Amino acid sequence: MLPKALDYESLNENVKKVQYAVRGELYLRASELQKEGKKIIFTNVGNPHALGQKPLTFPRQVVALCQAPFLLDDPNVGLVFPADAIARAKHYLSLTSGGLGAYSDSRGLPGVRKEVAEFIERRDGYRSDPELIFLTDGASKGVMQILNTIIRGEQDGILVPVPQYPLYSAAISLFGGSLVPYYLEETANWGLDINNLRESVVQARFKGITVRAMVIINPGNPTGQCLSEANLKEILRFCYQENLVLLGDEVYQQNIYQDERPFISARKVLLDMGPPISKVVQLVSFHTVSKGYWGECGQRGGYFEMTNIPPQTVDEIYKVASISLSPNVPGQIFLGLMVNPPKPGDISYDRFVRESKGILESLRKRARIMTDGFNSCRNVVCNFTEGAMYSFPQIRLPPKAIEAAKKAGKVPDVFYCLKLLEATGISTVPGSGFGQKEGVFHLRTTILPAEEDMPAIMASFKKFNDEFMDQYEDYRGYSRM
Amino acid sequence: MLPKALDYESLNENVKKVQYAVRGELYLRASELQKEGKKIIFTNVGNPHALGQKPLTFPRQVVALCQAPFLLDDPNVGLVFPADAIARAKHYLSLTSGGLGAYSDSRGLPGVRKEVAEFIERRDGYRSDPELIFLTDGASKGVMQILNTIIRGEQDGILVPVPQYPLYSAAISLFGGSLVPYYLEETANWGLDINNLRESVVQARFKGITVRAMVIINPGNPTGQCLSEANLKEILRFCYQENLVLLGDEVYQQNIYQDERPFISARKVLLDMGPPISKVVQLVSFHTVSKGYWGECGQRGGYFEMTNIPPQTVDEIYKVASISLSPNVPGQIFLGLMVNPPKPGDISYDRFVRESKGILESLRKRARIMTDGFNSCRNVVCNFTEGAMYSFPQIRLPPKAIEAAKKAGKVPDVFYCLKLLEATGISTVPGSGFGQKEGVFHLRTTILPAEEDMPAIMASFKKFNDEFMDQYEDYRGYSRM
Structure with missing residues (x-):
């Protein structure tokens, strides 16, 4: 047979x-x-709630209310939900067309993408365009989509740090490309030496592979290192010289455990560098609700933001995103809440700060x-x-x-x-x-x-x-x- | 440049x-x-809630409670949620390891997969194995994963009905395979003529394409036809003769508007046919919470069930599913609720039946x-x-x-x-x-x-x-x- x-x-x-x-x-x-x-103590995957971390109360209240919009008219709702959670649920429902049960636009809800853009502006000090932000079912799905857009065959190489989070090696295999490793220096606290990068590209070229993109994971997974501004500048200059797209996996940007090197986004460094680099280097940055002090892995909420990507390519990415209609809408609301948390003076502010600081x-x-x-x-x-x-x-x-x-x-x-x-x-x-x-x-x-x-x-x-x-x-x- | x-x-x-x-x-x-x-009246996509369909109350109550597990200890919870919704929320939370915020197994929560298997057993009269059921972020993601597993290059053909739901043509293009059309007969109420199938396969072979799989959409999208048992038997016999995997898109199985041809699953017909066909033909069937009277599109909950797929292949599919860690967990709970709705005697039963019948x-x-x-x-x-x-x-x-x-x-x-x-x-x-x-x-x-x-x-x-x-x-x- x-x-x-x-x-x-x-x-x-x-x-x-x-x-x-x-x-x-x-x-x-x-x-x-x-x-x-x-x-069994499952420490194989960064899954905080599975190891007992409690969810932050406020975002859960908001999403629960969005799931049960009939509660918003219930006279008893105030007995179990605070007023600011009720107001935020109404806000998010107003951004949907039909609540959590309706597909959103395939890029995600425009109103949430606007909140993400505002968050990025506050973080980096540069305007961000909601049209260049796509919401995804977790960051991994976004990474996979971008790699699938770039990789045409095994002659296409992607520079990936080693050690790396195996999402990258797995996705590159799945899409039939070539992983081009660059080694992090364990003796230098897993630092990234730009000379290693050059050597990796040369070696790849020798094998007939054209390196088209470079991945950085900052803070590092599995290595935990935080990249300095100087290091990021070198990387971006390198991408400029070698004509590489930079994929910035920044899902751990809230998880920093030292004070010398606070998180700084690849995008901020890029825009700080000014033209021509800031106008030329193509950058896609990823973030998620699964990490940080949120740890809302099971909700599958993420986004990617594109810098210097031409509109025709954005349209192609939009088209492919459309095939699976839309990312899950509750995950989108979590993302909105992550980038726009309670503010001083809000009823839930103190509790939110206490819980997140504690974590x-x-x-x-x-x-x-x-x-x-x-x-x-x-x-x-x-x-x-x-x-x-x-x-x-x-x-x-x-x-x-x-x-x-x-x-x-x-x-x-x-x-x-x-x-x-x-x-x-x-x-x-x-x-x-x-x-x-x-x-x-x-x-x-x-x-x-x-x-x-x-x-x-x-x-x-x-x-x-x-x-x-x-x-x-x-x-x-x-x-x- | x-x-x-x-x-x-x-x-x-x-x-x-x-x-x-x-x-x-x-x-x-x-x-x-x-x-x-x-x-604008958006009738371009089957998105019921966007056109005003109200969500079913009971499942929303359950998922809202799962999102806000702290409510389960709130003395006032009974004022806004019925007791059976509270009990079901506790049931689903007990199936997770860490609530909705924790990644599940990459195939979905074992407990929900068990509920799906029980549903399939009741529907078809044959045992179903939870290990062969994978939960997905909506049915589309499952279809894409299976097509990606099958398609090796443009010499691999997939038989697709024309007119078809363009998920199939889009995914086949994305994975670099060849769509082999078979035409539905408009004058015969969009019926499927088995002779057309044969001709399509012959024509494909002539072009150097090996047809490896066949898609049926039952009930049909965009054509709305319901396949008869006799027709399904012909199709399965054809798959047996031509050595084809059958992909059964059955996401509209609850949406039937005539009484002559009730929905019958490809799996039931296959198993009814007995050996050798029932032991040989590879079948993957898809279902979702987005359609039916649920219409919970934005929640992105779906599953696929595999019949006659060897364990080594199941392992490969599991491995690839693992790359994106897990389908969203709230969507999994909706799926559990869809296959295991309130029963006669439950507090919420009458309301649930009234709402779903109404739709x-x-x-x-x-x-x-x-x-x-x-x-x-x-x-x-x-x-x-x-x-x-x-x-x-x-x-x-x-x-x-x-x-x-x-x-x-x-x-x-x-x-x-x-x-x-x-x-x-x-x-x-x-x-x-x-x-x-x-x-x-x-x-x-x-x-x-x-x-x-x-x-x-x-x-x-x-x-x-x-x-x-x-x-x-x-x-x-x-x-x-």
Whole structure:
């Protein structure tokens, strides 16, 4: 019998090539163990609410009211909802044509896109045009759409940081392009060296690949570093010289845990640089409600903003967005609320500030506890998490462990992470899922477990790591001294 | 200066090739006119709430409570929400791990997939496996994912009905495959003649195209026909003989406006047929909360169910779904509510039945009013809308109108629809956006305007059409007799 179109051997090869470790072998094993009754700590994905973070009250009140517009006429509504939430729900409903149940324009609700533009203006000090802002079902969908627009075939290269968030490698595989890696410097706190970039482009050209775009993740995922203004300038100058579109993944812009390098958007730096660069470099910037102190991952709200993209291209992107009609409307409202939160004097302002500050301050503490915890472990070194939601320690695996992994048919860091999972229930992602230099091994964990659970989790990690190193290190007495 | 990656000339050619008329030239012009203050009746897209359909109360209550879980502890919650909505909200929250703000599994919440499987079992009389059901951000996203999995290049053909809903042509262009049309018979109430199918496959083969899959839309969009069991059997036998995957777009399964041919799923017919066919033919079926009497388009909730798809392929589909993490969780809850509505004896049952019956009965009346309205117009003939949400009248354009269109640089039916829009504010989609036989012209309109507005809309259409025909018909006196 001939193979059928959905038999494995006859599937689209690009689909088969896709790898996505954040929900790969480790996650699947963790899900199995959970089914068997084992307690799993899912730190494989930045999913704050799954680890107990409470949603911010005000935005949930507003969206709940938008879902139940009949409550707005209920005489008892004031008993369960504050007046400013009621007013905001009316505002957002007035921006829709038919409430949350109606498709919006495929770019998202014009009124919400206006709120996003105003937010960007306040943040960057430059006018932003709502017509160049598209709302999406989470930032990932936007990234995928832009990559699909750019990539024509395997001769098209995309510069991606290594280690990287595997959305990029996965989407590039799916669309049949070529990933061109540039390495972040672990010894320089995961900094970006512009000379590495040049070398990557030259090497790609040598293989017949034209690099067309460059991805930056700022703050970094999985590496947590925050790019300085000087570094961003170098990157933009490089994009100008090499004729590259810059894709700025800025979804962690609210997650900053140090004061030396506050977040600065690629767009602000670009416009600060003035012509010709500011008029020429094509930039697409991404943001989301899934991260920050919101963590509203399940709502799937995001946007991208385009700078220096010609109108004809914007029309093409609009056309393709139209095929799936519209991003989900509740997610759009969350995005509006994120960029336009309660203001001083509003009834809900104090509560909103208290809740969001509480989350951010706790994340900052957890970033510190985790870095220190990892650095106190044998054969583990870890840069401080300057931003984002992850810790990315290097695990110096002894040769015997690498051999044992080989025997088990596993990549060494997968081997380590599986053992960690079985022993402790901590579900991480091996560094190989993000890319790392040859012979160097990492794991990624989120910093999201509840603050009060952190000491126990780090103790459990330390105990496992000690036993692992005891088992596989040759001169255990020596290296413990 | 060299073109940049997001300049029009250097975009992915497949992106440029995409056409999506439902939000194409007519929609864009309608949006402009609306901005200028003209009253527009948006019948271009099946978007019931945008035309005044009220959401069903019970599901909205449940999802509102899921968005605001803090209300569940509020002593006043019973004043604004019925007890069964509160209970159901608790049920759905218990199926999540972290509420609506947490990513779910990339296939959707296991508990909701179980409810979907139970619904399918009740509907078809055959066991359904939740592991073969994936929840999606609306049905379109699922269709796109499956087509992307199947299509490897332009030598891969997909049989698509003509006229078709342009999601299919657009997605096939985007993924670089070949659309292989099969024509529905307008004179046989848009029936599907199996001989046409064979001929289409032969012709495709002649061009070097291997047909790998076939799409059916049942009930039909834009044509409204309901497929009979006998017809479905022929189709499945044909898929078996030709080794085709069947994609069953069944999003209008609740929208049936005649009693002779109730909806019957492709899956039930397949399993009824017994081996070998029932064990071999690969089928993917799609459904959504956007249609039916729900019309919750903006929530973006859908699912697909796979039959006879091997586990290794299911794993690949799961992997690709993982890249965008999870479908939106509120949309998943709506889907759960759709497949598991209130039961007799529940507090909200009577209201739910009253509301949903009201919508369906009114749609049935509107389908009739619209068909009769069109058939009363000069040079317009229209099949009855047996199901779905659309009317697809044929407009017999006089040669002079076709000439005038040519002079204006427009496709003739685009010309007609633009004039209709400017004169009446009725925003339709030209038949050319769906495909039609050479020299034959149609338009698609939804049957969704409010029942009480229908007579005025049809009168306005008739007046426009009379004037149009007066202007362009040679022997106006004659053909009016």
